Amino acid sequence: MQPFEYASPKTLKEALALLGGGWSDAAVLAGGTDLISLMKDEVMSPKRVVNIKEIAELKGISKTAAGIRIGALATVDEVLSNPLIRASFPALTEAARGVASPQIRNMGTFGGDLCQRPRCWYFRAGFGLIPRHEGKDLVAEGDNRYHAIFGNGPARFVSASSFGPALVALGAKIKLASPSGTREVDAEKFFLAPSSSDVREVDLKPNEILTEVIVPATAAKNATYEVRQKDALDWPLATASVALTMKGSTVASARVVLGHVAPTPWVSAEAAKAIEGKAVTAETAEAAGKAAVAAARPLSMNAYKVQIAAAAVKRALMAAAGVKA
Amino acid sequence: MAPALLEQPAQAQTPAGVLGPGAVPVTLTINGKPMKVSVEPRETLLDVLRNKLDLTGAKRVCDRGTCGACSVLVNGKVMYACTILAIDAQGKQITTVEGFALSGGRPHPVVQAFVNHDAQQCGYCTPGFVVAAKAFLDSNPNPTYEQVKDGLGGNLCRCGTYIGIRQAVLEAAKTMKGGSNA
Numbered sequence: 001m002q003p004f005e006y007a008s009p010k011t012l013k014e015a016l017a018l019l020g021g022g023w024s025d026a027a028v029l030a031g032g033t034d035l036i037s038l039m040k041d042e043v044m045s046p047k048r049v050v051n052i053k054e055i056a057e058l059k060g061i062s063k064t065a066a067g068i069r070i071g072a073l074a075t076v077d078e079v080l081s082n083p084l085i086r087a088s089f090p091a092l093t094e095a096a097r098g099v100a101s102p103q104i105r106n107m108g109t110f111g112g113d114l115c116q117r118p119r120c121w122y123f124r125a126g127f128g129l130i131p132r133h134e135g136k137d138l139v140a141e142g143d144n145r146y147h148a149i150f151g152n153g154p155a156r157f158v159s160a161s162s163f164g165p166a167l168v169a170l171g172a173k174i175k176l177a178s179p180s181g182t183r184e185v186d187a188e189k190f191f192l193a194p195s196s197s198d199v200r201e202v203d204l205k206p207n208e209i210l211t212e213v214i215v216p217a218t219a220a221k222n223a224t225y226e227v228r229q230k231d232a233l234d235w236p237l238a239t240a241s242v243a244l245t246m247k248g249s250t251v252a253s254a255r256v257v258l259g260h261v262a263p264t265p266w267v268s269a270e271a272a273k274a275i276e277g278k279a280v281t282a283e284t285a286e287a288a289g290k291a292a293v294a295a296a297r298p299l300s301m302n303a304y305k306v307q308i309a310a311a312a313v314k315r316a317l318m319a320a321a322g323v324k325a
Numbered sequence: 326m327a328p329a330l331l332e333q334p335a336q337a338q339t340p341a342g343v344l345g346p347g348a349v350p351v352t353l354t355i356n357g358k359p360m361k362v363s364v365e366p367r368e369t370l371l372d373v374l375r376n377k378l379d380l381t382g383a384k385r386v387c388d389r390g391t392c393g394a395c396s397v398l399v400n401g402k403v404m405y406a407c408t409i410l411a412i413d414a415q416g417k418q419i420t421t422v423e424g425f426a427l428s429g430g431r432p433h434p435v436v437q438a439f440v441n442h443d444a445q446q447c448g449y450c451t452p453g454f455v456v457a458a459k460a461f462l463d464s465n466p467n468p469t470y471e472q473v474k475d476g477l478g479g480n481l482c483r484c485g486t487y488i489g490i491r492q493a494v495l496e497a498a499k500t501m502k503g504g505s506n507a
Contacts, residue, residue: 004346033405101479102460232481
């Protein structure tokens with residue numbers, strides 16, 4: 001790890017004043033579960049680290065007129081155990097449960113989950129978001145078993161966020177603050193598929209801090225289903241988050257969002273179309289799962305993810321509708 | 326070397342509250358005792374415990390917040406010491422395995438249960454498991470086997486002694502309810 005300056009401001013205003021115009025000027029430290037590893041591997045070597053954990057206004061989970069406000073510093077464990085979230089947004093509770101390490105749940109924050117960098121091993125080895133070396137496309141020609149099965153490139157990493165797909169399905173708003181003011185971004189537009197290694201994979205500028213997320217109140221039935229290789233701490237192979245607006249026992253409208261299959265949470269209009277106007281049964285859910293992966297374009301080593309993604313969609317739909325397998 | 330390189334460069338004005346990158350004096354509260362130590366901002370709590378404070382119970386294995394060998398309690402919650410900056414740990418109650426493994430010369434019930442169940446092979450992951458198991462039992466005093474499995478999901482044992490570890494934790498739960506070392 002390279003040396004850096006450190007500050008631990010008590011207010012958002014002070015923290016924003018300590019950030020810079022470039023990514024190498026300063027990095028924001030919350031739970032540290034991503035940043036500290038990135039600094040150890042010298043994938044990021046900021047001149048200054050600004051700890052935001054002492055900033056009270058970024059903490060907490062509360063009910064507001066618009067829905068539920070989740071502060072950037074709410075830990076994964078606080079999300080998992082929060083009764084308001086469990087009652088309205090089981091898609092978020094289940095996403096939190098998928099982070100299957102008590103240590104990471106105690107340390108990692110909601111905002112950090114959204115801003116964490118991709119886990120692509122070429123990126124983590126310093127080859128950038130769109131890794132090339134000696135003329136080779138490292139992902140296409142190398143080991144791509146955990147890479148994307150959707151998207152037109154050039155980015156082939158998968159979005160690492162556990163909460164992203166559920167927030168996109170639920171139509172959440174992400175709030176960002178900079179020295180010049182605040183702005184709000186739809187969760188769906190926050191995640192980006194970069195066209196070069198110089199561009200970030202989220203809509204965040206070096207002088208901004210993600211402050212909170214507003215999940216709008218909804219009657220939509222929602223769920224997340226995650227497939228991992230093992231029960232304990234592991235990255236998902238594929239996930240699906242769904243939000244279903246019901247009319248009686250029929251799905252009036254659906255949002256189906258896959259995770260860990262593309263550089264962003266992947267909205268499947270095809271799966272939504274397949275389930276809309278129907279009751280959720282094992283058969284209709286399976287058909288929607290198949291529709292979700294019809295356009296998948298796996299790489300040389302990850303065709304296995306296609307079936308897993310389809311199963312995740314099927315099971316998330318059944319969980320949301322309360323249909324037993 | 327050109328003389329210009331030896332001269333102190335003009336320092337940009339450092340904003341108030343900014344520390345480092347050189348060593349900074351800090352006080353860490355470890356196992357109930359305040360300990361003064363000088364750390365660079367980039368030093369992890371794990372490295373400071375092991376290299377500067379002679380507390381080597383927490384182990385450095387993956388050093389990337391994945392394996393659990395460095396587990397410590399921070400304000401009673403289990404965390405990875407390899408992924409906490411020491412400077413960030415000021416003002417918090419840090420408990421290492423040394424802080425509770427022996428109490429009045431007697432092993433903590435979790436430690437005794439690990440011995441009873443031979444819940445290790447090489448033993449390198451054991452202190453991390455003991456810390457994680459204590460934190461788990463503090464908030465889940467009457468767990469099922471499945472809950473123990475989930476509750477220790479942040480620790481790895483490459484020798485594969487999970488079965489013995491889980492049995493030990495179940496036994497410790499019974500012992501601790503018996504009040505021998507609650």
